[in-house]
Amino acid sequence: MQTSKRIAVAGATGRVGHHAVTVLRKQGYDVVEIARSQGVDVITGEGLGEALAGAEAVIDAATGPSPEEQAATEFFTTSARNLQELGQQAGVQRIVAVSIIGTDRFSGGYGAAKIAHERAHLDGPVPAHILRASQFHEFVEQLVDWGRQGDVSRVPVMRTQLVAARSVAEDLATLAADPERFAAAGAGTISEIAGPREERLAEMARLVVARRGDSLTIEELSNPEDPDHELNERGGLLPGPDATLAGPTFEEWLAQQS
Numbered sequence: 001m002q003t004s005k006r007i008a009v010a011g012a013t014g015r016v017g018h019h020a021v022t023v024l025r026k027q028g029y030d031v032v033e034i035a036r037s038q039g040v041d042v043i044t045g046e047g048l049g050e051a052l053a054g055a056e057a058v059i060d061a062a063t064g065p066s067p068e069e070q071a072a073t074e075f076f077t078t079s080a081r082n083l084q085e086l087g088q089q090a091g092v093q094r095i096v097a098v099s100i101i102g103t104d105r106f107s108g109g110y111g112a113a114k115i116a117h118e119r120a121h122l123d124g125p126v127p128a129h130i131l132r133a134s135q136f137h138e139f140v141e142q143l144v145d146w147g148r149q150g151d152v153s154r155v156p157v158m159r160t161q162l163v164a165a166r167s168v169a170e171d172l173a174t175l176a177a178d179p180e181r182f183a184a185a186g187a188g189t190i191s192e193i194a195g196p197r198e199e200r201l202a203e204m205a206r207l208v209v210a211r212r213g214d215s216l217t218i219e220e221l222s223n224p225e226d227p228d229h230e231l232n233e234r235g236g237l238l239p240g241p242d243a244t245l246a247g248p249t250f251e252e253w254l255a256q257q258s
Contacts, residue, residue: 007030008031009058012035014062020173022169032051056092057092058092059172080097083124096175097118097128098130101132101192105231105236129186131168131192134162135160135163137165140208153209157229162194163194164195164246171193191243193243193245
């Protein structure tokens with residue numbers, strides 16, 4: 001079992017980050033959790049240099065508190081530059097950052113912020129690779145609750161290839177921990193990971209409602225006021241032909257939830 005390699009995970013308590021921590025520790029790695037709850041702040045830099053000391057690799061799964069474009073861009077660019085600059089000083093050899101499939105196709109908003117995040121890493125001094133993921137399984141229930149009005153929930157028309165956050169974390173962990181896998185993926189490049197098959201968001205939302213025993217009715221909504229609605233509806237969020245496809249399916253994942 002590997003015990004000597006130290007890997008830092010930014011966003012260690014988040015949706016993907018906490019899985020990455022678990023995966024790496026089970027494999028015997030020395031994992032450093034970068035999160036405000038651990039006294040480490042990627043924005044102010046508090047404790048960050050100390051956390052990165054001795055780390056061979058970094059997984060950047062940190063997310064900011066706001067989805068608004070300017071605030072999100074400021075968060076992502078600041079955190080990426082801090083990880084890059086302090087990582088270089090600490091001798092970090094590689095950084096793997098998680099992003100979103102199709103983020104380069106959005107007209108603005110959070111998608112534009114993620115592009116700025118990617119560029120900050122790819123332009124930094126530490127070799128970086130970007131892993132773009134499709135929407136997470138947890139995304140479905142979140143949208144159901146956001147769209148709820150009384151006994152109806154309206155969710156956007158969306159073609160997607162939902163993936164488990166755990167599966168994304170496993171791929172991030174492999175890229176960060178294995179220098180040969182990182183080299184094969186390519187520093188300064190972008191790869192994709194998605195679930196095993198295309199799904200329609202509304203159908204997955206109905207599975208969530210049925211599992212909860214909820215009488216909620218799911219309705220699909222095409223919003224022409226959303227500048228990116230055609231992107232969602234025409235498959236702009238689906239992975240390319242070279243993407244890694246990883247299970248479980250959404251239905252399988254849902255059945256596993258307690």
